Amino acid sequence: LTASLALSPDFVIAPVRRRLFGSFVEHMGRCVYTGIYEPGHPTADEDGFRGDVLALTRELGVALVRYPGGNFVSAYRWEDGIGPVADRPARRDLAWRSVETNEVGIDEFARWARKADVEVMYAVNLGTRGVQEALDVHEYVNHEGGTALSDLRRANGSEAPHGVALWCLGNELDGPWQTGHKTAHEYGRLAAETARALRQAEPGLELVACGSSSSAMPTFGHWESTVLELTYDQVDHISCHAYYEVHDGDVDSFLASAVDMDRFIDSVVATADAVGARLKSAKRIGVSFDEWNVWYQKRFHADPPVQWRTAPRLIEDTYDVTDAVVVGSLLISLLRHSDRVVAACQAQLVNVIAPIRSEPGGPAWRQTIFHPFALTSRLARGDVLRTQVTAPSQETARFGDVPVVDAVATHDRASGDAVVFVVNRHRTEPVELRVPLAAFGDVEVAEVWTVSDEDTTATNTEQDPDRVVPRQGTADVDDDGLVVVLPPVSWTVVRLA
Numbered sequence: 304l305t306a307s308l309a310l311s312p313d314f315v316i317a318p319v320r321r322r323l324f325g326s327f328v329e330h331m332g333r334c335v336y337t338g339i340y341e342p343g344h345p346t347a348d349e350d351g352f353r354g355d356v357l358a359l360t361r362e363l364g365v366a367l368v369r370y371p372g373g374n375f376v377s378a379y380r381w382e383d384g385i386g387p388v389a390d391r392p393a394r395r396d397l398a399w400r401s402v403e404t405n406e407v408g409i410d411e412f413a414r415w416a417r418k419a420d421v422e423v424m425y426a427v428n429l430g431t432r433g434v435q436e437a438l439d440v441h442e443y444v445n446h447e448g449g450t451a452l453s454d455l456r457r458a459n460g461s462e463a464p465h466g467v468a469l470w471c472l473g474n475e476l477d478g479p480w481q482t483g484h485k486t487a488h489e490y491g492r493l494a495a496e497t498a499r500a501l502r503q504a505e506p507g508l509e510l511v512a513c514g515s516s517s518s519a520m521p522t523f524g525h526w527e528s529t530v531l532e533l534t535y536d537q538v539d540h541i542s543c544h545a546y547y548e549v550h551d552g553d554v555d556s557f558l559a560s561a562v563d564m565d566r567f568i569d570s571v572v573a574t575a576d577a578v579g580a581r582l583k584s585a586k587r588i589g590v591s592f593d594e595w596n597v598w599y600q601k602r603f604h605a606d607p608p609v610q611w612r613t614a615p616r617l618i619e620d621t622y623d624v625t626d627a628v629v630v631g632s633l634l635i636s637l638l639r640h641s642d643r644v645v646a647a648c649q650a651q652l653v654n655v656i657a658p659i660r661s662e663p664g665g666p667a668w669r670q671t672i673f674h675p676f677a678l679t680s681r682l683a684r685g686d687v688l689r690t691q692v693t694a695p696s697q698e699t700a701r702f703g704d705v706p707v708v709d710a711v712a713t714h715d716r717a718s719g720d721a722v723v724f725v726v727n728r729h730r731t732e733p734v735e736l737r738v739p740l741a742a743f744g745d746v747e748v749a750e751v752w753t754v755s756d757e758d759t760t761a762t763n764t765e766q767d768p769d770r771v772v773p774r775q776g777t778a779d780v781d782d783d784g785l786v787v788v789l790p791p792v793s794w795t796v797v798r799l800a
């Protein structure tokens with residue numbers, strides 16, 4: 304098969320936003336305990352943070368981490384996680400039927416984030432709590448000093464405020480599974496008043512209202528419209544969450560998951576703009592895609608937690624090559640929407656549907672999905688360019704006719720580098736892709752990486768952690784531009800310099 308890609312450095316969508324390379328640490332399963340934090344582990348530092356996981360987090364190129372949930376946050380008392388660890392209570396975590404020891408709280412997480420060099424995105428509990436508790440945690444986290452809660456933080460060892468700029472107003476409150484689930488109207492009013500109060504405390508905060516937990520929710524669309532009618536002037540962004548998996552063995556549709564992500568983002572943007580038009584507002588609402596990934600939810604629902612345990616093994620999905628290609632294609636979709644998607648968090652960082660796995664007392668390793676994320680984060684620089692793909696299409700059961708090739712490109716005016724990120728969704732055929740480059744001047748291929756394998760079910764495991772790694776791809780620049788061969792079921796990045 305053959306395909307072509309048209310692009311020009313003059314057709315810019317938006318600058319690459321570092322916040323697109325976000326992740327998520329929830330108090331869930333082994334993401335925190337034996338994930339980022341494990342005192343006594345051979346690599347643990349003086350604060351109990353695993354050095355191997357910290358190093359992999361940096362290598363992954365994570366810029367932002369959402370914390371502390373997730374469903375967990377909707378019944379969380381943030382003050383359980385501050386002060387002397389010995390005095391902290393153990394509590395039931397209703398979301399994951401677990402016991403939360405509270406050994407890690409906001410001060411520890413902020414310390415970890417500084418070591419990992421990531422920005423913190425903090426979610427407040429609007430499930431069982433409201434305006435006052437949001438103000439309290441904000442005072443503890445961001446207020447300089449001289450008030451009860453800011454002085455308490457200083458007494459607890461965090462002299463400087465944590466300076467969190469990006470705040471989520473609750474989590475997935477459209478979902479009946481959420482503790483404190485609400486109607487759109489109930490939630491919209493609470494979010495508006497919480498936002499108003501937080502802004503009284505600190506006007507410059509960036510605030511994210513909860514959108515839908517997935518585009519398949521029965522309330523999708525109405526939820527966004529109602530919530531934004533009630534919060535438009537108070538919030539900056541609305542969230543999207545989406546998880547993808549193979550349904551009934553339909554791998555072709557799974558490989559085309561980015562089509563769903565594209566439609567999801569476009570629908571939310573259209574809905575937000577329609578509300579803005581009704582309100583005669585020039586303001587534009589951003590999209591915070593603060594949970595996305597491949598997640599085999601069917602496995603979780605078949606085996607939900609029954610006993611109350613601390614840090615149980617929950618949704619520790621092992622990813623294969625196809626999953627990595629889908630993750631790469633979802634990153635293409637997010638980058639393509641850089642004009643409106645202001646932040647995105649792959650859920651989650653360690654062990655829980657994660658690019659990084661770790662064993663208690665044992666090693667940490669990179670899952671297959673680690674690689675497209677790390678490469679995209681490292682290589683996407685400058686501006687995101689508009690692209691026009693011409694490629695054969697194939698029929699999929701879920702999304703109709705879908706082009707077998709999808710792509711996005713970035714261009715860094717300062718260095719002159721142009722980078723093409725491209726996926727071949729065809730299961731058996733390689734694709735020869737041509738990209739005319741006249742508009743980019745004299746460029747050569749500087750690096751080419753491909754994630755693919757003859758065995759698309761290959762995985763990385765504790766025993767064989769580097770079974771799937773990016774391989775050098777095949778690309779050339781001739782008189783007509785770039786020629787790159789995309790293997791079947793592959794994700795490829797080409798840097799031209």
Ligand code: AHR
Pocket residue numbers: 329331372373374375474475516594650651
């Ligand atoms: O990431 C796992 C869970 O998925 C989160 O807790 C929740 O917000 C979503 O449903």
